[in-house]
Amino acid sequence: MADKTKDIKKKESDIIDRVEHTRATQVYTPDVDIIERQDSIVVTADMPxxxxxxxxxxxxxxxxxxxxxxxxxxxxxxxxLHAEYGIGDYKRVFTLSGEIDRDKIHATVKNGVLKVLLPKAEAVKTRKIEVKAEA
Amino acid sequence: MLWTEGLGTFGRGIDPWTQLQRIENEMNRVLSRYASPSTSEFPAVNIWANGDIAVVTTEIPGIESEKIDISIAGKTLVIRGSREPENIEEGEAYHRRERWYGQFAKSVELPFQISPEKIEAKFSKGVLTVKLPRAEADKPKKITVKSA
Incomplete structure (x- = not known):
């Protein structure tokens, strides 16, 4: 297993909001993993x-x-005495393709890690096209 | 004569060697504040302290609290742990892979000696907080001045 823990720094969010926040706080971009599974897309974000x-x-x-x-x-x-990281909110925005079943989105948080499960719509999952013999 | 005496005093004040020494001392003092008391590796730590206690915080989300290893030797605190990457099965694919994984060991130099038996560590919401009380023997002693 190769180590991937070096040079990890919190990144300040570069999302340009035309709206100001009322809370004067720094906003960071959380690191995410996105995995496409057979019937869903899983977004995992580090938000300590x-x-x-x-x-x-x-x-x-x-x-x-x-x-x-x-x-x-x-x-x-x-x-x-010594500060290596800053504390602030997290924000990340994604554009989804239309194939997500919006009503079944499910999210959990554990030990500062957010996991969002985006199930694929039924219509997308079973895209089997029957081939009929020509009469 | 009055004016030469005045110049003499002034002249001593701007002795270039004394001035240079003073600037050097000042520079060292300012720069030493930026000398890191920790190794620059992952994870990043913040260190808080007063005369009696030091508090070290670090963000290590996604780890089980029992898998964090904290040890202390003298004034050096070492935090160890690891995180596994997500399991990928047949037919699954990463669209993005930004989160860290692997092992880490971070050592932090504390400003004073610690009572190792009084260390408290708390892990909540992916943030580790270690409270390190100063050793009694290391605390400054107050010396009372008796009048004869």
């Missing part, structure tokens, strides 16, 4: 500091938005 109550998934038309709000639990009465 996020739990099931602070993650927001919206699907509007074809745009899937993942937003994780982080309430930083900073140690009190202590001074930050």
């Amino acid at each position: 500091g996020v739990d099931e109550n602070t993650v927001d998934i919206t699907l509007e038309k074809n745009v899937l938005t993942l937003y994780g709000k982080v309430d930083a639990d900073l140690p009190e009465k202590l001074r930050l």
Whole structure:
């Protein structure tokens, strides 16, 4: 197994919102894995500091938005001596193709990892075309 | 005469060697603040401290808490762990693969000696928080001045 843990840094989100946030917080782009399975597409995103109550998934038309709000639990009465990472919210936006069954999208969060299951629509799964003999 | 005396005092004040030494000291002081107390490897850590306790936090999502290994030797804290990549079966494919996987070992240099038996570690929502109280023996001692 090759190590892929070097040079991993949190990336600041470069999504240009024409709308400002009311919360003055930094927004980061979470790293994601997207796997296409036989009957679904699975999106896995690293969002440390996020739990099931602070993650927001919206699907509007074809745009899937993942937003994780982080309430930083900073140690009190202590001074930050050394900082290698910043704390802030997470945002990632994907355009979906039309083949997703929107009503069956399912999401879970565990240990700061968000997993979104996007099932493929029935019509896409069974695309078997019968060939008939010409009369 | 008054004016030469005045110049003499002023002249001592701008002695170039003293000035250079002062600048060098100042530069060292400023630069030392950027010297990293940790190795620059993954995962990134934040270190908080006051005179009695140091708190180290790091973001390592997707790991089970029992698989995180924390050890301390002197003033050096070492955090070890690993994360497996997602399993891919026949007929499945990655569209994107950005998340880290593999083993990591991170050592962090703490500002003081620690009481190893009093270390507390908490792992919540993918964020590890290690509380390291300063060793009693390492704390500064107050010396009372007696009047004779």
